[in-house]
Amino acid sequence: MKLSKILKLVLIISITITTTGCWGARELNDLSIATGMAIDKKQDGYELTVQVVLPSKTDSKGGGEGRTPVVTFHTTAKTLWEAGRKLIQDSSRQIYAGHLRILVLGEEVAKEGIEKVIDLFFRFQEMRSDILVLVAKEKRGSDILKVLTAMEKNPTMHLYNSIQRAEKLWAPTEAVELSDLISNSSMSGGGQVLTVVELKGPLSKGIASSNLKKIVPPTKLRIDGLAALKNGRLVGYLNENESQGFSFITDNVTRTIGHVKCKNGRIAMEIFKSRSDVKGDYIEGKPRINIKVETEASIGEVDCDINLTDPNNIAELENKAEEEIKSRMRAALHKAQTVLTTDIFGFGEKIRRSNPKEWRKLKRNWEKQYPSLTVDMEVKVKIKDTRVITNPVFKGNQK
């Protein structure tokens, strides 16, 4: 009786000791936590650049003199996974990718096709599908991860935050998550967009810590416009206006600001609600797209003389704003349909959803049909308020 009790106790103790934690436990001080990754071409292989945080340098007291809060390693190999493992030669710790926030693709890689590089990110269990994917405009991806940024100690967090915020507050960009890349919505038509990051200023100044010591940093990273892909290959960039038009069409506007002309000045309006409805349909045997955009706006800045208490004036402003939005949407459509000929809006998918039978026939010559596709649009702007004051304060022009 007593013996079995002792035996039980021994068993309990040995089990509790041996079953805590997992086999492959890696403590924080064995890991280097990667937050950013960049992929570039190198001969017939890849160059993988990984930005990891230095734990002691990211807290508020750390970040001491002379050392940067992050460190970037890079290595070359024929495949990305090999490159990732080879990094250990430089870094002394194993890279942990579970906190990866952004993936920067060099322009060359994007031109050659993203499907060649994204497989690893879905196959490897450490990766999460909410990583943001960017294209480095006219640059190598590794350049982007070398620049020091002022607002955030960690440059990848700078990019991550600025994409997230720019998407919400300033429409001409879109946060593209890894899982979006193989979601069905973009597959039928073969088009896709990616966020663009631009390096403003010389790289040589951006990599020096003096970049942070100046009030005006000579080199900056900027999230700007969108990259258009066709069948996974980068074919061109949309500028600010076109990107904004794209966001209106694809219902990705949360807030944005635009202006309309009035007499001798301009009126800026903030759009704070936008809903777009894209419908694909067949009319007389031809595919047709109908876009309906409904937005709500408020007047934010007026520098001309106008009576804003008059409903007629407001209606006129609404019309002008509608035209303005339409022109941006038209610019986006023109760029995508005739210049780049890529279905970034997912029109093919809309047609497939509304009429799958016809789509099966259309699918084969979608490439040829797409540029001449008729797109009808209807935009409605509703001005909800004039903010804190009604009429413009400065009436100098009246005299």
Next chain:
Amino acid sequence: MKQIQKINARQMTIFVIFYFIGSTILITPATLAAGGKQDAWISAIIGVIVSLFFVWFYTSIAKLNPEKNFIEYLEIVLGKWVGKFVSMLYILFFILSAAGSVWIIGDFMTTQVMPATPAVVFHIAFTMVVIFGVRWGIEVLARSAEIFFFWFIVLLLFFILFLLADIKVENITPIFENGFHPIVQASLYFISISGVTMFTFLLILPSARNAQSIRKTMMIGTFFGGMVLVVITFLCISVLGPTLTEYNVYPTYALAKKVNLGNFLERIEVIIAGIFMVTIFIKTTLYFYAIMISLAQTFRLKDYRPLVFPVGMWIVILSLVIYPSSVYAENWNSNVWIPFVFTFGFVFPIIVWGIGKWKARKRKEVRN
């Protein structure tokens, strides 16, 4: 062997729910999406309806002779030696199925959660719990299933609630794009893994306390379990999209990774994985229990308990070698599994049921 331990109707319902969900919850959304694409959830609904028919059929067999389990019945109907031979085939089937379930746990843990841990550790740890469960008997299992059930429901509700915001209804359109045929075809695997394997209950049902209500109990359990699977499949398709659902080996786990409540409550997929752990545990344990009942019956043992540990060791070893690789497993599942399980879950039972009915009628005639 007499099944002395008895379980009540509620416990039986919980068993049916867990068993029906089993490993299906983890793998099947991928298989359904591979065939049915965005209509995978319709395939799941069809699967549940067909499974209900199977359950109806199995309870008809059970009603022919509610006191005896299927293996006993085999010997009565097919004669002693043929009956024993078929029983042994059934034992083989249960052993393979139990080992397959253990393999799924090992594969899931090593590829998704703890890649550095050798699979054998999970196989042993998991089978140990199964062994204890079977050793203590069906009543203990039923009570633990009741306790699990509460947590299962809580986790499931959390899971569904947190994902509601991520549902994109456009992912499930257009409905019936490729016609009805691929949808029905996709549901076949669902039926084979959830519906047809329900015949294991033919061995467990004699433990039910109230034999009259078994059909109702089984149907309710199957329906509820089926609805859970339909909802999970629907969530996979509408949140991940048909393409990602198809590409993932374990789409439900990929779905759990999506749970994110305001950047605050996230990365809780392992807790969510508790749902699959519980259901796979119950399914494996019931397979194991079926092995024990069959062994005891076929070899006329008074007590199956001395055999639990050795057979458990068998299963650990077998589960390590049953599939040489995950690619092999996938091939086996799509090519061999369906005819294999239909032989045991449909062909044999219908023969037994036919002969049983015929013999019963003859007996009546003789008496008259």
